[in-house]
Amino acid sequence: MRKAPFLLLLVALSGCRAAPQPPPFKPVADVKQLMQAVVDPAADVVWGAVGTIDSKDGIQEIFPKNDAEWLVVRNAAITLAEGGNLLMMDGRAKDRGEWVKHSQDLIATGTKAMQAAERKDKDAIFTVGGEIYAVCSSCHEHYQIKIVEP
Numbered sequence: 001m002r003k004a005p006f007l008l009l010l011v012a013l014s015g016c017r018a019a020p021q022p023p024p025f026k027p028v029a030d031v032k033q034l035m036q037a038v039v040d041p042a043a044d045v046v047w048g049a050v051g052t053i054d055s056k057d058g059i060q061e062i063f064p065k066n067d068a069e070w071l072v073v074r075n076a077a078i079t080l081a082e083g084g085n086l087l088m089m090d091g092r093a094k095d096r097g098e099w100v101k102h103s104q105d106l107i108a109t110g111t112k113a114m115q116a117a118e119r120k121d122k123d124a125i126f127t128v129g130g131e132i133y134a135v136c137s138s139c140h141e142h143y144q145i146k147i148v149e150p
Contacts, residue, residue: 025089025090027086027089027090027091027092030092031087031092031094034083034086034087034092038079038083038086039080039083039087039106039136041076041079042076042077042079042080042083042110043076043080043132043133043136045072045073045076046073046076046077046080046113046125046128046129046132047129047132047133048062049062049063049064049073049076049117049122049125049129050062050063050064050122050123050125050126050129051126063122063125064117064120064122070117070118070120071117073113073117073125074114074117074118076113077110077113077114077116077117078110078114079110080106080109080110080132081106081107081108081109081110081111081113081114082107082110083106083110084103084104084105084106084107084110085103085107087099087102087103087106088100088103088104098139098142098143099139099143102135102138102139102142105135105138106132106135106136106139109128109131109132109135110132112124112128112131113125113128113129113132116128
């Protein structure tokens with residue numbers, strides 16, 4: 001019976017292990033550089049993928065016309081979604097509240113755009129483009145970030 005408490009303690013301690021160390025991420029770009037090089041160009045591709053031009057010659061619809069063009073939109077949407085993850089890295093995240101929420105919203109809308117591009121759904125791309133704009137604008141407004149070209 002005297003060994004029972006010792007064995008119980010030994011069993012309990014065997015389940016306690018030190019948490020593994022996180023990968024050694026090292027941000028290279030600051031938030032402004034990341035926006036200029038990754039997020040904004042990817043958003044521009046999604047925003048420019050679908051639309052209409054009304055001219056004296058009539059209405060011209062703009063949308064991807066083949067698999068290669070849809071792939072460009074899909075890849076931009078993936079880049080946009082992953083940009084949300086990059087914005088949450090230590091060294092970039094402004095806080096763990098609103099900043100994370102906006103970043104997660106960017107991931108969600110980027111993912112929706114990726115799925116719409118995979119379905120080749122031009123109406124969904126147009127709609128999610130507006131959602132992406134709202135996410136970006138909300139974050140820029142909250143953090144008083146001005147859009148400045150390099």
